[in-house]
Amino acid sequence: MSTITGEMPPRSYLRAGHTIRSWLLTTDHKRIAILYLVTITLFFLIGSVAAGLIRLELVTPRGDLLSHDGYNKTFTLHGVIMVWFFLVPSIPTTFGNFLIPLMIGARDLAFPRLNLASWYLFGLGGLFTLYALVAGGVDTGWTFYTPYSSMFSNGHVIAVIVGVFVVGFSSIFTAINLMVTTHRLRAPGMTWFRLPIFVWSHYATSVVMLLATPVLSITLLLVALERGLGIGIFDPALGGDPLLFQHLFWFYSHPAVYIMVLPAMGVVTELVTAFSKNRVFGYKFVAFASIAIAAIGFLVWGHHMFTSGQSMYAGFVFSFLSYAVAVPSAIKVYNWAATLHKGQIELAAPLLYALGFIALFVIGGTTGLVLAALAVDVHVHDTYFVVAHFHYIMVGGTVTAFFGAMHFWWPKMTGRIYPEFWGRLAALTIFLGFNLTFFPQFVLGYLGMPRRYHEYPPEFQILHVLSSAGSMALAAGYLLPACYLLWSLRYGARAGSNPWGAAGLEWTIASPPPTHNFATTPTVDFEAYAYPAPEARR
């Protein structure tokens, strides 16, 4: 344990080296978080352009903007990029990387060089996938269902699979890093039940990443081998079963949605406590709910396969378990509401995002229950109802929380304050634009509009037009923060160590933090969210 004995305050991590080499060969978790932030923003942009094309195409009932093949490739690109190269890494690799050592009082993650390797693997996988998409694309959908993907598709399936395979290892290594860090690097006195819920959420996420991702890796490898060597694992002519692919694929891909939402829930707990100046209501319930969601989330994947031909009894089991997994999620929602109750509410932009998350997550979650009902699912499976459901969770939930985290920790990461008026405006625009985009899709799906179709009966057009109009507002909402956040880097007011008056070890050090975080390792003798904390505001 070293102490800084000199008189000069330690340099911030941003100033410790200006060369490209000092960034590309860094082992500082904060710099790696910034590297990730830049990369995933790029992927978000690419995925969003694809979404824009989709919504533009769907304004008219005829397939006039894109060919059939082109449309298939566009929604595949959108899904692959958004799921594996934006949503899955989003919060854990940026805010998780940056904040977890700070929140537990450590000097870095347990394996700093593995952390850097994770980023390089992410970039490598991303490059492979982009190559495949530029070189002609893949038309199987992000779900790669066999036997189409393994035997009949003409796209660059193997290249995309390699990209996803490589990025899977990035996930696994990040998970190992976060778990070992949480187990072994907590400061003295930082017991498990004094940890911020953000840390619990990321621990649960890491368990899922560790155990589910390998199954995806091997499954995609089998598809690639089938394409390359004709091994017939999923080929009925050889006795193979396409349903085995679906089981293996969804064994990962359902827990994957919890990889995407658990960190977001952790963020929301931080925002809700900070802007109500209240301790989280029912800390242990919330902490264990994260673990429960991760665990039960492994048991429900068959609800993606209700109409696939799996046995009816398996359907019963998966349906029942899908209802069970909603319980810990609901517990979290109740606890957030109770935390806000009688709090000292400050409607700053981060809280607006958190409130948006809660509202949209409730809608997304309850429509998930609708889908979990076997009989109803037969009607709405593969319709826009499903599309709306998962976008409410992933975009209304995770992306909203991502933006909330961005605004909340921006002063800490950059040392600058963003303009609050624009922050609130963007939050509102995003909320309204999102609902206009995706609520009509529930109606569309219920009325029978299938997903992945770009031609449809004219009576659906009005709903599609509403949705596309909403998407333009949503895009504007997402572009706003890009503008004012970058503006603030140069012109924003400088931030003190705790501009929000929030509790948590990360707010006790300078903004931006010095390279080694803490001058002396803190000793923790207080609970998490120990409000009222009379810290000086701005």
Add this chain to the structure above:
Amino acid sequence: MSRSGAVAEPFTDEAQQHEAATLGLWLFIASELMLFGAIFLGLAVYRLADPAAATIASDHLHLWLGGVNTAVLLTSSLAMALAVLAARAGRPRPTTLWLLATAALGLMFLVLKAYEYRLEYLEGLMPGVGPPFPLDRPVELFFNLYFVSTGLHAAHLTLGIAAVGLFAWRTARRRLPLPEHATRMEGLGIYWHFVDVVWLFLYPTLYLI
């Protein structure tokens, strides 16, 4: 991790670092277990679907070659375990020798496996290459799974042999001070033993059942 000291950032003492490294490795092993587990699931599912074809396939495998290979791998595991003991005792020369023995036995496994593959290639049992498949189509599926699972195992083993070779070289050149860096040797050992354990399940599943 620094060359001079044994404790690297961000750890504060050796025990913490050792615990963290061990934990990290076992977490990685857990993920590898799921990787191979999915293939075992495929084997189980298809065996349940078509037990007759599975039996025909396993009859065409070379039971005794596989058995000898199992013994070879077990011996390599012993050598690896003894290398770790020597590393903990701070004795570089025995460590190097046991590591070399481990690598040599691993290579022997690969050679025998290659020989086995060649026999199967000549019979037309390999997917994608060589003479056409001689038996019924459902049997072909089991053979394909055999090649995928043993191929994946062999790939892991090859990586292991390379790592063991590297460690042996560094130990011999005294670039890996012992017993300070014995933790790394333990980590290597855990990986090696895991590859052995996978084979301990692959052998009966493919050859004996």
Add this chain to the structure above:
Amino acid sequence: MPRSNALAFFLVYLACLVLLGATIGVAHLGLGALNPVLNLSIAAAKAFLIMWFFMHLREGSTLVRLVAFAGLFWLIILFGLVLTDWLARSGGPLG
């Protein structure tokens, strides 16, 4: 927790070789449905010996042992629920 010595390792090795012989022997006995059960149990026994001794679980912390077990537990989930589908399909053994 005691640290193993070379003797312990040699004994484990010999035990594994004996079990290897046993498993090959069992396969030749033609026991039908009992064959896979026995063979996999023998494999599990060998695996346990290797994990407990060679992989140092004997001297590891509770946490490390928990992690080793957790991987296995998750595998059981994968197998269990997928087989629920398989075995229960109409025309299958239980459907």
